[in-house]
Amino acid sequence: MSRTSRRPATRTSAAIGQSRRSFLGRSALLAGGVALGPQLLTACGGDDEGADGGGSGSSDTLRISNWPLYIADGFNTSFEEASGLTVDYKENFQDNETWFAANKDALAAKQDIGADLVIPTNTMAARLISLGWLNEIDHANISNISNMRPDLLDGPWDPGAKYSLPYFSGFVGLAYNEAETGRPITSIDDMWDPAFKGRVTMLSDFQDGLRMVMMSQGNDPGEATVEMVQEAADLVAEQNDKGQIRRFTGNDYQDDLTSQNVIVAQVYSGDIVQLAADNPDLKFAVPDSGGTEFIDTMVIPYTTKNQAGAEEWMDFVYDRANYAKLVEAVQYIPVLSDMTDELEKIDPALAANPLVNPPQEVLDRVTTWDILPEDVEADMIAIYNEVTGGLTWPGWRRAAGDSGRGFPTR
Numbered sequence: 407m408s409r410t411s412r413r414p415a416t417r418t419s420a421a422i423g424q425s426r427r428s429f430l431g432r433s434a435l436l437a438g439g440v441a442l443g444p445q446l447l448t449a450c451g452g453d454d455e456g457a458d459g460g461g462s463g464s465s466d467t468l469r470i471s472n473w474p475l476y477i478a479d480g481f482n483t484s485f486e487e488a489s490g491l492t493v494d495y496k497e498n499f500q501d502n503e504t505w506f507a508a509n510k511d512a513l514a515a516k517q518d519i520g521a522d523l524v525i526p527t528n529t530m531a532a533r534l535i536s537l538g539w540l541n542e543i544d545h546a547n548i549s550n551i552s553n554m555r556p557d558l559l560d561g562p563w564d565p566g567a568k569y570s571l572p573y574f575s576g577f578v579g580l581a582y583n584e585a586e587t588g589r590p591i592t593s594i595d596d597m598w599d600p601a602f603k604g605r606v607t608m609l610s611d612f613q614d615g616l617r618m619v620m621m622s623q624g625n626d627p628g629e630a631t632v633e634m635v636q637e638a639a640d641l642v643a644e645q646n647d648k649g650q651i652r653r654f655t656g657n658d659y660q661d662d663l664t665s666q667n668v669i670v671a672q673v674y675s676g677d678i679v680q681l682a683a684d685n686p687d688l689k690f691a692v693p694d695s696g697g698t699e700f701i702d703t704m705v706i707p708y709t710t711k712n713q714a715g716a717e718e719w720m721d722f723v724y725d726r727a728n729y730a731k732l733v734e735a736v737q738y739i740p741v742l743s744d745m746t747d748e749l750e751k752i753d754p755a756l757a758a759n760p761l762v763n764p765p766q767e768v769l770d771r772v773t774t775w776d777i778l779p780e781d782v783e784a785d786m787i788a789i790y791n792e793v794t795g796g797l798t799w800p801g802w803r804r805a806a807g808d809s810g811r812g813f814p815t816r
Contacts, residue, residue, distance in 0.1 A: 524707060528561060529613065534707075540706060554567075592691060607653055643793045
């Protein structure tokens with residue numbers, strides 16, 4: 407997975423091509439001809455902050471690090487007007503593992519990483535919690551937390567939402583160009599059709615790449631073992647050796663889909679809505695055997711210089727009217743409950759968008775990863791990297807050892 411931070415800025419086509427979080431116009435879903443049923447829609451360290459691990463104070467500036475194109479235009483300007491704070495918003499969170507590798511040494515040394523609030527995926531949030539690198543969030547300062555979906559208040563990655571609050575959720579599934587495939591794509595086996603040889607891409611992130619493959623083999627990612635991951639990786643390796651897979655991607659699958667170099671790809675749901683607005687032949691599907699759901703979270707590094715401002719921004723996000731503007735912009739699944747009325751005020755079609763309000767039959771076919779012990783996760787990453795040619799993940803086990811904390815076990 408990948409992301410970044412931002413101030414309200416003009417979105418460029420280059421940025422869109424690199425981003426998992428694509429800007430989505432309010433009518434993109436209908437314009438894209440997305441199908442239902444089997445097809446759902448179809449930094450570097452700075453100054454040492456001291457032995458206590460950083461600041462929990464306040465300043466006039468709030469520094470936010472987010473994924474690219476993952477906010478509404480003008481959102482931070484509205485927050486600045488309401489709060490009196492200046493927002494330094496950067497879209498520099500391109501990938502969970504890349505972000506971690508770039509910041510782990512500074513965090514371990516209790517040095518400022520240039521961000522007061524960061525938006526990692528929940529599995530990364532769990533790792534940061536385990537390492538003791540996040541400040542606890544004072545719920546008393548977030549009155550709108552009552553608007554959060556109850557099912558997310560006690561996630562296994564952070565029981566009680568003490569250190570993280572969800573930002574958005576979405577699906578990992580399959581995109582395909584129906585004009586090129588000549589038929590709907592409904593299963594993992596469809597990816598291996600010899601007719602598509604060399605025109606298939608898979609995600610390089612081991613969880614996003616392998617979860618749906620594991621499910622197609624009858625294995626539950628919620629109870630993942632190294633053996634299950636190896637079985638899925640072996641299948642991918644076999645297909646890769648045959649030349650079926652063009653390449654392994656991060657967010658950059660969009661260019662291949664647009665150019666039709668690729669006609670079947672593992673993707674993140676919201677990206678395809680935007681691409682389908684320009685090419686209605688592009689469809690999104692959750693495989694029959696199941697897909698996966700990701701949850702992105704808001705966290706406060708323990709090196710923050712503005713704890714109060716970070717909590718004030720979280721509260722602003724959780725106001726339903728404000729959040730509806732975010733939903734309109736990114737069109738991922740809300741983490742707030744009872745959003746229909748606010749969304750209908752913007753556009754009834756938005757409230758009916760199945761990527762915003764997915765049908766229950768689709769929700770029944772998605773799952774999330776368990777929170778894995780650190781040594782097990784490292785082994786799983788290494789297994790998939792052998793297939794993708796990705797880099798190994800040096801150093802994070804040592805970081806965990808330095809903190810005296812291990813990952814939560816099942």
